[in-house]
Amino acid sequence: MSRKKIVAGNWKMNTSLQEAKNLVERITEQINEFDDIIKIIIPPFPYLEAVAGLLSNKANFYSGAQNCHTNPGGAFTGEVSANMLSSVGCNYVLIGHSERRQYFKEKDADFVLKIKEALKHNLHPVFCIGETIHERKTDNHFKIVTEQLTNVLNQFSLEEFSRFVLAYEPVWAIGTGETATSKQAQEMHAFIRSVVTDIYDSTIANNVSILYGGSCNAQNARELFACKDVDGGLIGGASLNADDFCKIIFSF
Ligand code: PEP
Numbered sequence: 001m002s003r004k005k006i007v008a009g010n011w012k013m014n015t016s017l018q019e020a021k022n023l024v025e026r027i028t029e030q031i032n033e034f035d036d037i038i039k040i041i042i043p044p045f046p047y048l049e050a051v052a053g054l055l056s057n058k059a060n061f062y063s064g065a066q067n068c069h070t071n072p073g074g075a076f077t078g079e080v081s082a083n084m085l086s087s088v089g090c091n092y093v094l095i096g097h098s099e100r101r102q103y104f105k106e107k108d109a110d111f112v113l114k115i116k117e118a119l120k121h122n123l124h125p126v127f128c129i130g131e132t133i134h135e136r137k138t139d140n141h142f143k144i145v146t147e148q149l150t151n152v153l154n155q156f157s158l159e160e161f162s163r164f165v166l167a168y169e170p171v172w173a174i175g176t177g178e179t180a181t182s183k184q185a186q187e188m189h190a191f192i193r194s195v196v197t198d199i200y201d202s203t204i205a206n207n208v209s210i211l212y213g214g215s216c217n218a219q220n221a222r223e224l225f226a227c228k229d230v231d232g233g234l235i236g237g238a239s240l241n242a243d244d245f246c247k248i249i250f251s252f
Pocket of ligand 1: 010169173174175176177213214215216234235236237238
């Protein structure tokens with residue numbers, strides 16, 4: 001993907017089917033179809049097909065999944081494969097979200113397998129990275145983010161990486177109401193580009209979209225999106241309110 005402005009709404013484990021449909025309708029009716037911002041709606045699995053259907057004729061709107069399995073199929077009760085996501089019209093998939101790392105103990109090796117599956121089925125991985133509060137307070141945030149990136153990206157060619165989106169999500173800012181300052185976000189996003197340059201080259205580092213996530217909302221999005229290396233947001237809580245989500249999209 002070349003560098004694009006992106007706003008993605010991660011609904012997590014929220015909404016009923018009817019609420020999901022209403023939310024999509026209330027978002028899409030407010031958006032000018034001629035803007036060049038990529039909008040990604042990431043509902044719970046059961047609503048993906050319905051949401052993808054509602055978005056299919058909306059310019060620059062795409063659907064995404066919150067996760068996929070490491071395997072292509074088989075006896076993995078309760079899991080969902082990348083192939084299945086693709087077959088219901090899904091375009092993106094979150095990989096490495098901090099909640100998957102924290103609650104489901106997912107590790108770098110899992111992310112590599114999941115991303116390989118995602119790419120095989122034409123999904124864009126939105127690969128999430130970010131440090132905990134302890135790692136930031138002990139001044140280890142650059143080291144941790146470097147490791148998170150290197151351990152996974154080293155397994156992918158430049159061509160494969162060109163299909164990635166990255167999301168910097170400091171764990172201490174997710175769902176806490178505490179947002180990284182624009183200075184902290186810019187500093188880390190520029191650093192991430194430098195790590196990508198070291199792994200691949202500066203052209204691809206300049207082309208990859210890097211989203212900020214962590215209590216981004218209608219009030220702070222403008223300042224965050226004004227940062228040179230912030231290409232948009234991965235939005236949790238505020239994406240469940242159509243007006244707030246649209247205000248975030250209007251913040252570029
Ligand atoms: C997220 O879960 O990716 C996220 C950024 O959540 P919130 O916006 O609620 O902090």
